[in-house]
Amino acid sequence: MLRYVTTNPGKVREAREYLGDAVSQLDFDYTEIQAADLAPIAARGAREAYRHAEEPVLVDDAGLFVRGFDGFPGPYSAYAEDTLGVEAVRRLVDAELDDRRAEFRCVLAYCDGEPFAATPDPVDRDDRVTAAATGAERDDQETEPLPVKLFEGVVRGEIVEARGDGGFGYDPIFEYDGATLAEMDAAEKNAISHRGRALEKFGEWFVERQ
Numbered sequence: 001m002l003r004y005v006t007t008n009p010g011k012v013r014e015a016r017e018y019l020g021d022a023v024s025q026l027d028f029d030y031t032e033i034q035a036a037d038l039a040p041i042a043a044r045g046a047r048e049a050y051r052h053a054e055e056p057v058l059v060d061d062a063g064l065f066v067r068g069f070d071g072f073p074g075p076y077s078a079y080a081e082d083t084l085g086v087e088a089v090r091r092l093v094d095a096e097l098d099d100r101r102a103e104f105r106c107v108l109a110y111c112d113g114e115p116f117a118a119t120p121d122p123v124d125r126d127d128r129v130t131a132a133a134t135g136a137e138r139d140d141q142e143t144e145p146l147p148v149k150l151f152e153g154v155v156r157g158e159i160v161e162a163r164g165d166g167g168f169g170y171d172p173i174f175e176y177d178g179a180t181l182a183e184m185d186a187a188e189k190n191a192i193s194h195r196g197r198a199l200e201k202f203g204e205w206f207v208e209r210q
C-alpha cells in the first residue's frame with residue numbers, strides 16, 4: 001500500500017481520482033523546512049514520513065506562485081491561506097498588480113527506503129528535479145541519506161474574482177483557460193492541474209518500478 005502523506009483531504013481526493021485504491025491517506029504532519037522551492041521541503045518530508053511509517057510514502061507539497069510578487073506566497077501558501085485568507089490574497093493582487101499571472105506548482109516526493117536506478121529517467125525531464133531526485137542532497141535527519149524521487153507539475157493561469165465551489169484552497173481564484181479550478185470537477189482539474197501533471201509522471205514511473 002502506498003501512503004499519501006498529507007493532512008489535506010482535498011489532495012487525497014485528487015490523488016485517488018488518479019491513482020485509485022492503490023493509495024491511502026497518512027495524516028502525518030511532517031516538518032516543513034523554510035525554503036524558496038518546494039522540492040527540498042517535499043524531499044525532507046518524504047524521508048521523515050518514511051522513517052515514521054516504514055512503508056512507501058508519497059509527500060505532496062504545493063503552492064501558488066504569483067508572478068508580480070516574485071513567487072509569493074509560494075512555499076508559504078498554506079500559511080498565507082490560514083492567516084490572510086484566500087480572498088485577502090486575491091485583493092492584494094487586485095490592489096497591487098496589473099499583471100495577474102500566477103502558477104500553481106506541486107512536487108511529489110516518493111520514498112520507499114530503496115535506491116533508484118542511476119540511469120536518467122525518461123519521464124522526469126526537469127533537470128532541477130532530476131538532480132534533486134538522486135538523493136544526493138544533504139539528509140539532515142541521519143548520516144546515511146535516504147533516496148527520494150521527485151515529480152513536479154505546474155499549471156499557469158491568472159488570479160481572478162472567486163468563482164465556483166469545487167476543489168479547495170485557492171481554486172476559486174485561479175483561472176485556467178476561462179474556468180477557475182473550483183469550476184472543474186476532480187477529473188477536469190486533474191487533467192490540467194499541477195497535481196494532476198505530477199501524478200501522471202509519478203504514475204508512469206511507479207508502474208515500471210513495481
Ligand SMILES: O=c1[nH]c(=O)c2ncn([C@@H]3O[C@H](COP(=O)(O)OP(=O)(O)OP(=O)(O)O)[C@@H](O)[C@H]3O)c2[nH]1
Pocket residue numbers: 005006007008011028029060061062063064077078079081104167168169170171172174181193195
Ligand atoms: O487552490 C488550490 N488548489 C490546489 O490544487 C492546491 N494544492 C495546494 N493548495 C494550497 O496551497 C497550500 C499548500 O500547502 P501545503 O502543500 O503545505 O499543504 P497543506 O498545508 O494543505 O497540507 P499538507 O499536505 O502539508 O499536510 C495550501 O494553502 C493549499 O490549500 C492548493 N490550492
